[in-house]
Amino acid sequence: MKYISTRGQAPELDFDDVVLTGLARDGGLYVPKVWPEFSPEEIRSWKDLTYAELAAKVMAPFVEGCLSEQDLSALTRDTYASFDHADVAPLVKLADGEYMLELFHGPTLAFKDYALQFLGRLFDHILKKRGQSITIAGATSGDTGSAAIEACRDRDAIEIFILHPEGKVSEVQRRQMTTVMSDNVHNIALKGTFDDCQNTIKALFDDEAFRDKVDLSAVNSINWARILGQIVYYFWAALKVGDGTQKVSFAVPTGNFGNVFAGFAARQMGLAVEQLVIGSNSNDILIRFLESGRMETRGVVHTISPSMDIEISSNFERLLFELSGRDGKKVSAIMQGFKESGNYAVDANFMDNLKSIFEGARFDDDATRDLIRTTYEQNKILLDPHSAIGLGAARACNNKAAPMVVLATAHAAKFPDAVKEASGQHPDLPAHLSDLLERPERSETLANDLAGVKAYLESTLTARGKL
Numbered sequence: 001m002k003y004i005s006t007r008g009q010a011p012e013l014d015f016d017d018v019v020l021t022g023l024a025r026d027g028g029l030y031v032p033k034v035w036p037e038f039s040p041e042e043i044r045s046w047k048d049l050t051y052a053e054l055a056a057k058v059m060a061p062f063v064e065g066c067l068s069e070q071d072l073s074a075l076t077r078d079t080y081a082s083f084d085h086a087d088v089a090p091l092v093k094l095a096d097g098e099y100m101l102e103l104f105h106g107p108t109l110a111f112k113d114y115a116l117q118f119l120g121r122l123f124d125h126i127l128k129k130r131g132q133s134i135t136i137a138g139a140t141s142g143d144t145g146s147a148a149i150e151a152c153r154d155r156d157a158i159e160i161f162i163l164h165p166e167g168k169v170s171e172v173q174r175r176q177m178t179t180v181m182s183d184n185v186h187n188i189a190l191k192g193t194f195d196d197c198q199n200t201i202k203a204l205f206d207d208e209a210f211r212d213k214v215d216l217s218a219v220n221s222i223n224w225a226r227i228l229g230q231i232v233y234y235f236w237a238a239l240k241v242g243d244g245t246q247k248v249s250f251a252v253p254t255g256n257f258g259n260v261f262a263g264f265a266a267r268q269m270g271l272a273v274e275q276l277v278i279g280s281n282s283n284d285i286l287i288r289f290l291e292s293g294r295m296e297t298r299g300v301v302h303t304i305s306p307s308m309d310i311e312i313s314s315n316f317e318r319l320l321f322e323l324s325g326r327d328g329k330k331v332s333a334i335m336q337g338f339k340e341s342g343n344y345a346v347d348a349n350f351m352d353n354l355k356s357i358f359e360g361a362r363f364d365d366d367a368t369r370d371l372i373r374t375t376y377e378q379n380k381i382l383l384d385p386h387s388a389i390g391l392g393a394a395r396a397c398n399n400k401a402a403p404m405v406v407l408a409t410a411h412a413a414k415f416p417d418a419v420k421e422a423s424g425q426h427p428d429l430p431a432h433l434s435d436l437l438e439r440p441e442r443s444e445t446l447a448n449d450l451a452g453v454k455a456y457l458e459s460t461l462t463a464r465g466k467l
């Protein structure tokens, strides 16, 4: 399997190199050169597999030539053994035709663990094979950071730097990052927004000399392996709702568009996906795009669902590529214009394709709290604010042509204040995190200034003997 860039100018790479490279050298994102497809018979035959076994089946064509079947199976088995539910991603019925897929049973209680626990082990496997080491730099709006840190901590061949926007992630989210005392883990609180953090990371990658000097790698959802790790649970859900071949719709609370793009990928691979519903908070750029065909930034507002306080959904570029006939030149021109002017428009044909699959709805903080409260009253289930938005969007957009699966992306205990305010109930942290609020923290506060961040990375790597 070869991978190509959405902007058409970077070299074709195999899986190992795509994992280590992250962002393509032409500024694009890697996607498979051809989508592997599974027949309904094959999908149906997976009905009784465990989650780890299914993961190995779904991932196999993507890692061909790089990981043996045995190595892949061993990796997925080891990855999902650490999750705290026997089903790994349990499916819960809410009402007739309405289900919730719980994606918060990994070590840091958000769906990001499903891909990142795999990616950490994958990095280790590839780096050991090659005798190399890397520097990982990532931006987080809350949950990626802790999931990445938990996946990479104490791995000799990795130094990991995570930027979070100072004061704009929840206390639990922050502490899940800053209380990890491993020597290879470096937290940076940036004085800026999540988009500032993400732009800083992009700029580090754009600087080829720096990138090569520190062997820079990405764990953000621009890394193809992140998408890969998320495709699995769409198949899993379809195999739990039916036999894997009947149509299923999904509703996904969306920020960087990585999670819902994995649903689109599953559809490309032969899964019978009816609708993909996007849930947004007040940062509703994608919903406005669905309405107008125009992507237009307006600035980020802070909400009670901070992991979706994002304007520029990096992974939307992958969809742009797929729905514009895989035309790298066209995508490149659009993204260049977007960078310069903060907006772009697509044609009617693109919008027709988009709307034949995607729908979306927005919920502000009051509406989100209402959803948390009414779900607690009706189902005795405490939803975190992101999952609540997923449920709200599912109900607002459901065309009723297929069962609807809402992706519950985080445990309510990651956002205790918002959940308590909405429902009157305090969600407790699981036992392994019960003393989180007493643990000491370590992080470096830096100005939103690229040169300063670069200097900090270099001095830290030097002190660690990695430069």
Ligand SMILES: *Cc1c(COP(=O)(O)O)cnc(C)c1O
Pocket (backbone or CB within 6 Å): 110, 111, 112, 142, 143, 144, 221, 253, 254, 255, 256, 257, 258, 259, 260, 307, 308, 386, 387, 409, 410
């Ligand atoms: C990251 C995150 C999201 C957004 O996912 P994207 O892949 O960025 O669209 C939604 N909910 C939670 C809890 C998250 O951590």
